Amino acid sequence: MEIILEDFTKRFGEVTVIEKMNLKIREGELLALLGPSGCGKSTTLFTICGIHRVDGGRVLFGDQDVSRVPAQQRNVGVVFQSYALYPHMSVFENIAFPLTVRKEHKNTIREKVAEIAELVHIGELLKRRPEQLSGGQQQRVALARALVRKPSILLLDEPLANLDAKLRLEMRSEIRRIQLETRISAVLVTHDQVEAMSMSDRIAIMKEGEILQVASPTEMYQQPINDFVAGFLGNPPIAFLDAHVQEGEIHLLNRKIQFNFPGSSMPTNGTKIRLGIRPEHYQPNNPIQIPGTISFVETQGRENLYDVMLDDGSILRSIQSSATESIEKSAQVLWGIQPDKVLIFDQAGNRI
Amino acid sequence: MKAALAELQIELTPYQINTLSQAAYTGWVWTTDNFHKMTILPETKQILFNTIIYVTFTLLLFNVGFALVLAIATFYLPKGQAGIFRALWLLPRISPSVLYVVLWKWLTWDTGFLNAILNPLGVAQRNWMLDTTLNAWVFVVLINGFIGASMGMILFSSAITAIPKPLLYASEVDGANRWQQIRFIILPQLKWPILFVTVYQCLSLLTSFEQILLSTDGGPGSTTEVWALAAYHNALDNYWGNLQYGYGAALALVLVVIGVIMSFIFLRFFRFQELVRQPRIEQ
Numbered sequence: 001m002e003i004i005l006e007d008f009t010k011r012f013g014e015v016t017v018i019e020k021m022n023l024k025i026r027e028g029e030l031l032a033l034l035g036p037s038g039c040g041k042s043t044t045l046f047t048i049c050g051i052h053r054v055d056g057g058r059v060l061f062g063d064q065d066v067s068r069v070p071a072q073q074r075n076v077g078v079v080f081q082s083y084a085l086y087p088h089m090s091v092f093e094n095i096a097f098p099l100t101v102r103k104e105h106k107n108t109i110r111e112k113v114a115e116i117a118e119l120v121h122i123g124e125l126l127k128r129r130p131e132q133l134s135g136g137q138q139q140r141v142a143l144a145r146a147l148v149r150k151p152s153i154l155l156l157d158e159p160l161a162n163l164d165a166k167l168r169l170e171m172r173s174e175i176r177r178i179q180l181e182t183r184i185s186a187v188l189v190t191h192d193q194v195e196a197m198s199m200s201d202r203i204a205i206m207k208e209g210e211i212l213q214v215a216s217p218t219e220m221y222q223q224p225i226n227d228f229v230a231g232f233l234g235n236p237p238i239a240f241l242d243a244h245v246q247e248g249e250i251h252l253l254n255r256k257i258q259f260n261f262p263g264s265s266m267p268t269n270g271t272k273i274r275l276g277i278r279p280e281h282y283q284p285n286n287p288i289q290i291p292g293t294i295s296f297v298e299t300q301g302r303e304n305l306y307d308v309m310l311d312d313g314s315i316l317r318s319i320q321s322s323a324t325e326s327i328e329k330s331a332q333v334l335w336g337i338q339p340d341k342v343l344i345f346d347q348a349g350n351r352i
Numbered sequence: 353m354k355a356a357l358a359e360l361q362i363e364l365t366p367y368q369i370n371t372l373s374q375a376a377y378t379g380w381v382w383t384t385d386n387f388h389k390m391t392i393l394p395e396t397k398q399i400l401f402n403t404i405i406y407v408t409f410t411l412l413l414f415n416v417g418f419a420l421v422l423a424i425a426t427f428y429l430p431k432g433q434a435g436i437f438r439a440l441w442l443l444p445r446i447s448p449s450v451l452y453v454v455l456w457k458w459l460t461w462d463t464g465f466l467n468a469i470l471n472p473l474g475v476a477q478r479n480w481m482l483d484t485t486l487n488a489w490v491f492v493v494l495i496n497g498f499i500g501a502s503m504g505m506i507l508f509s510s511a512i513t514a515i516p517k518p519l520l521y522a523s524e525v526d527g528a529n530r531w532q533q534i535r536f537i538i539l540p541q542l543k544w545p546i547l548f549v550t551v552y553q554c555l556s557l558l559t560s561f562e563q564i565l566l567s568t569d570g571g572p573g574s575t576t577e578v579w580a581l582a583a584y585h586n587a588l589d590n591y592w593g594n595l596q597y598g599y600g601a602a603l604a605l606v607l608v609v610i611g612v613i614m615s616f617i618f619l620r621f622f623r624f625q626e627l628v629r630q631p632r633i634e635q
Contacts, residue, residue, distance in 0.1 A: 046521075050524070050525065072524055076525050084518035084521065084522035086523075086540075101526060
């Protein structure tokens with residue numbers, strides 16, 4: 001089902017957390033709400049499921065305005081960060097709960113629970129209690145409970161935050177598999193850009209209660225709307241250099257380095273700009289060479305990450321395969337950038 | 353004895369006093385006579401029955417039942433209002449018993465508040481508290497219950513607020529209405545405090561009698577005379593003036609034994625160990 005937030009406003013007392021937000025979740029897609037903590041992404045999630053009330057605007061499920069519909073009647077499946085399994089119920093009772101409160105027939109409940117337990121691979125755990133399950137299993141139970149009612153939308157609130165690194169990787173693909181199999185529209189709230197990029201069809205990136213950009217992971221990575229988005233996506237993160245425009249050329253590092261402005265919308269002479277250069281685009285064989293000194297080396301196994309300090313003290317990052325000969329700290333290097341891969345931002349941080 | 357003699361203005365020599373004490377003090381003997389007496393006196397059955405009625409109704413209706421109603425009702429109220437309600441229900445507990453019972457007497461006696469309202473409506477004037485056995489019981493349970501409910505209310509309230517918020521959220525999005533949320537989430541989570549209040553209040557009700565003493569004093573007749581009150585009456589406030597310390601003490605001892613036995617039954621039956629162990633799930 002298609003979910004639409006229309007001029008959605010949320011206040012807590014005097015504080016307006018979100019003002020006139022517009023967002024559309026397409027049918028069957030998994031949309032990630034990505035942002036730093038406190039940006040309002042969980043508030044948005046809790047509003048969609050009806051735990052928080054709307055202070056302005058509308059929430060639409062398909063054609064139906066559910067802004068005033070209580071959580072109980074919205075038919076939303078939520079997986080909470082803590083999973084929120086009912087500790088006094090067995091796994092079966094937990095999953096069956098949404099059906100039990102609807103007073104569905106016992107046999108129907110048994111069938112549906114068995115079916116969903118099969119889907120999330122916990123068929124043999126139904127008699128256990130939540131306390132007897134591992135974190136990953138609890139997560140699967142929470143997913144099953146959210147899905148068993150065939151919800152209009154599935155909401156995932158930081159579902160992987162409580163798992164250890166290995167399980168996180170496993171559950172990342174599991175959640176995606178289950179979502180694709182059920183084809184239920186889903187919203188994933190996360191502060192982890194890797195999670196958002198790897199699991200979702202589209203990402204909505206939020207900052208201070210505002211959605212900055214909605215795009216597919218690849219598009220958002222390659223065409224960020226501003227420096228915040230560019231900095232939030234990508235690990236190791238993008239590096240920024242100050243520069244200015246002079247007669248169709250970009251000058252940086254006291255004009256030692258100059259190259260033609262790559263885009264078409266050329267700023268006026270003397271405009272100060274910032275260049276965003278991702279680690280994979282500062283490499284040995286690129287045309288515009290920028291000299292520097294290695295200030296930090298981080299070995300990541302398959303790759304090495306180098307921090308390179310330039311003459312003016314700013315830092316560029318480079319990530320290179322560790323198959324090539326590794327470079328020591330303090331070594332002088334002359335690596336280069338590719339003009340058309342450089343992201344250019346104005347003083348306010350917006351992309352040019 | 354000396355005081356009694358002084359009151360009668362009789363002066364005796366030390367020798368006479370000594371002789372009199374020896375004659376008056378019967379000495380102590382090991383005996384089970386008092387327990388035997390207990391088994392044959394018909395009043396024993398009556399006070400046992402009264403105690404069961406008193407404890408059961410006060411406990412179930414108020415100390416646990418009404419306390420739960422208060423705790424759950426105030427949980428769903430806005431914070432400020434909830435605080436006021438809880439504070440109001442604490443008043444019976446914190447006001448001095450004598451004053452508190454006097455208020456109940458004002459309410460119920462012949463020229464009291466109830467009559468002042470009901471009389472103009474054509475209801476005959478009467479002492480509502482001591483009018484019938486049923487009325488006496490209703491007021492005994494009310495008087496004690498209003499005091500006892502506050503403890504359960506406080507314990508249950510804090511236990512409800514300790515339930516992880518996501519559990520309540522989850523039950524709401526899972527479609528549970530208020531009643532189902534109470535029935536399936538809140539009450540199961542209150543198992544341990546309910547059990548604790550039941551056990552604790554049951555034992556404390558068994559031995560409590562001051563409010564009954566102050567209100568009905570066991571009346572009308574001895575229809576609201578409970579075991580602990582009977583022990584007090586026999587030992588310290590006998591109608592005929594001959595204080596039966598021994599019999600009163602024997603009654604009290606039986607109460608202690610009953611209390612101990614019940615504690616053990618509670619401990620076994622409700623598997624305390626299991627309930628007080630550390631929870632393994634973290635929410």
